Amino acid sequence: MTTLLQAPDRADRAAAPQTPAAGHVQVRGLGHTYDAAGRVTRALDGIELDIAPGRFVVIVGTSGCGKSSLLMMMTGLVSPSEGSITCGGMPMMAPDPDRVGVVFQEASLYPWLTAQQNVEFPLSLRKLPKAERAARARERLALVGLQGFEDRYPHELSGGMKQRVSIARGLVQDPPVLMLDEPFAALDEQTRITMGDELLRIWERTGKTVIFVTHSLTEAAYLADEIIVMSARPGRIVDRIEVDLPRPRTYAMMSTPRFAALRERIWGHIRNQAGE
Amino acid sequence: MAPQARFRLEPATVRRLLGLAVLLLWEVLPRAGLIPALFLPPLTETLGALVHHAGEYAHHLLFSLYAIGIAMGVACGIGIGAGLLVGSVAPLRQSVQPVASGLYAVPLVILYPLFTAWFGIGPQSKIVFASLYGLLPCFLGTMAGVQTIDRHYITVARSLRASRLQLLTRVLLPAAIPTVLSAFRIGGALVIVGIVVAEMLTSTEGIGYLITRNRTLLNSPRVFAGILLVVALVIGFDALVRLLERRTRHWRFSTRSADAVA
Numbered sequence: 001m002t003t004l005l006q007a008p009d010r011a012d013r014a015a016a017p018q019t020p021a022a023g024h025v026q027v028r029g030l031g032h033t034y035d036a037a038g039r040v041t042r043a044l045d046g047i048e049l050d051i052a053p054g055r056f057v058v059i060v061g062t063s064g065c066g067k068s069s070l071l072m073m074m075t076g077l078v079s080p081s082e083g084s085i086t087c088g089g090m091p092m093m094a095p096d097p098d099r100v101g102v103v104f105q106e107a108s109l110y111p112w113l114t115a116q117q118n119v120e121f122p123l124s125l126r127k128l129p130k131a132e133r134a135a136r137a138r139e140r141l142a143l144v145g146l147q148g149f150e151d152r153y154p155h156e157l158s159g160g161m162k163q164r165v166s167i168a169r170g171l172v173q174d175p176p177v178l179m180l181d182e183p184f185a186a187l188d189e190q191t192r193i194t195m196g197d198e199l200l201r202i203w204e205r206t207g208k209t210v211i212f213v214t215h216s217l218t219e220a221a222y223l224a225d226e227i228i229v230m231s232a233r234p235g236r237i238v239d240r241i242e243v244d245l246p247r248p249r250t251y252a253m254m255s256t257p258r259f260a261a262l263r264e265r266i267w268g269h270i271r272n273q274a275g276e
Numbered sequence: 277m278a279p280q281a282r283f284r285l286e287p288a289t290v291r292r293l294l295g296l297a298v299l300l301l302w303e304v305l306p307r308a309g310l311i312p313a314l315f316l317p318p319l320t321e322t323l324g325a326l327v328h329h330a331g332e333y334a335h336h337l338l339f340s341l342y343a344i345g346i347a348m349g350v351a352c353g354i355g356i357g358a359g360l361l362v363g364s365v366a367p368l369r370q371s372v373q374p375v376a377s378g379l380y381a382v383p384l385v386i387l388y389p390l391f392t393a394w395f396g397i398g399p400q401s402k403i404v405f406a407s408l409y410g411l412l413p414c415f416l417g418t419m420a421g422v423q424t425i426d427r428h429y430i431t432v433a434r435s436l437r438a439s440r441l442q443l444l445t446r447v448l449l450p451a452a453i454p455t456v457l458s459a460f461r462i463g464g465a466l467v468i469v470g471i472v473v474a475e476m477l478t479s480t481e482g483i484g485y486l487i488t489r490n491r492t493l494l495n496s497p498r499v500f501a502g503i504l505l506v507v508a509l510v511i512g513f514d515a516l517v518r519l520l521e522r523r524t525r526h527w528r529f530s531t532r533s534a535d536a537v538a
Contacts, residue, residue: 110432110450
């Protein structure tokens with residue numbers, strides 16, 4: 001990228017009505033080729049996705065398979081070289097926080113803002129009245145279990161708490177879809193499991209469509225309604241697995257044969273690619 | 277361990293002791309005749325001169341402060357503003373940065389005679405000179421600071437559909453504040469230097485002028501009284517920067533380094 005000042009233009013902004021189909025995400029014929037210093041790389045190929053509203057879909061694959069790039073394209077941050085992405089029936093040409101909330105891998109909070117101010121930030125860009133902003137941010141922080149931490153700065157919060165704030169920020173405009181790019185990758189294992197449970201609880205309470213990218217097989221099997229397994233570069237979808245584990249998911253399920261079989265099936269795909 | 281083994285001098289205590297020692301030597305050495313009073317008048321004599329001519333010093337100090345205030349506003353305002361803009365647009369930065377860095381090495385004081393010819397020997401020429409003198413470090417420092425901003429901050433802003441202006445004022449500017457402050461520390465100090473030096477060269481007013489005039493009159497206590505005021509000015513400026521740094525302490529913790537601490 002040549003400039004830090006690249007901001008999306010506002011011309012194609014779509015007012016998405018919160019119809020039942022608002023959380024419907026569709027990807028058609030998506031492929032991506034990029035040219036880095038003269039070396040042409042095929043990153044993604046023939047991606048087709050149909051994600052029904054309210055579903056929890058996990059995209060899993062080895063590092064470098066393009067799963068994060070695919071997610072960034074679905075958020076509208078990156079344009080694919082071919083194919084189309086729609087959310088709620090409208091194309092995702094540019095980021096639209098009213099339709100898609102995004103949570104990034106790195107704790108991407110602004111260190112000069114408190115937790116409350118970080119969650120308010122998207123609303124303040126829209127110039128919402130202060131009182132409404134504050135009320136909505138407080139309500140979202142409470143949803144992610146951070147009541148009483150409103151005035152803490154990011155450096156005063158633990159890694160897990162920071163990601164909770166990120167989730168609250170992603171949800172503050174009440175988008176029908178939440179997309180998370182390896183949100184818990186930097187956390188220790190205990191925190192990771194707790195955060196998974198937290199996310200499931202939030203998902204059940206809000207009924208959002210959740211698209212979650214991870215390289216962790218356990219995380220994928222534990223969280224998902226449906227697992228999308230991607231191959232190594234060029235990233236293709238090699239399997240779609242309906243997870244039939246009952247909800248609510250519990251820690252004990254991880255040691256059941258069903259869970260093991262799920263992991264085994266995903267691992268089979270990933271191991272095959274590693275051998276190539 | 278014995279209790280006295282635990283006795284350690286705090287760095288702050290050492291600093292104070294050193295300062296006290298300097299002041300003490302300043303008084304004792306000339307009084308003892310080890311340094312001629314013309315070269316270094318005793319501290320009490322210097323302070324005496326300062327008190328005795330308090331009105332005159334106050335007048336010239338205010339004059340210098342006025343020039344410093346304006347020059348600092350111009351230098352930091354333009355320097356930081358332009359640094360933010362140029363620093364965030366790569367092609368512009370790549371063409372401007374080498375030129376600005378090269379220019380920084382030029383001793384701008386060689387231009388001062390020119391400025392007196394253009395703007396007269398009043399405050400204008402000093403303000404222009406000191407503004408220019410402080411502008412470059414502000415500009416260069418801010419430009420460098422913008423480049424070190426975590427890319428995630430920008431990606432987040434884009435995912436939230438921030439406009440260009442919002443990205444600049446709500447993300448790039450606050451994210452650059454730690455570097456901007458260190459640029460301000462250097463640029464602001466140079467503004468003070470610029471004003472005082474300019475006053476010493478050609479002027480009829482200001483603290484630098486007082487120092488030069490009394491030097492030609494061989495009135496050492498009054499020269500040192502002026503120097504004391506300049507030192508006080510710099511200490512005051514440093515305290516201001518420290519205050520700003522304390523108020524923006526949260527900025528300096530990047531979210532990742534905090535993880536390492538926790």
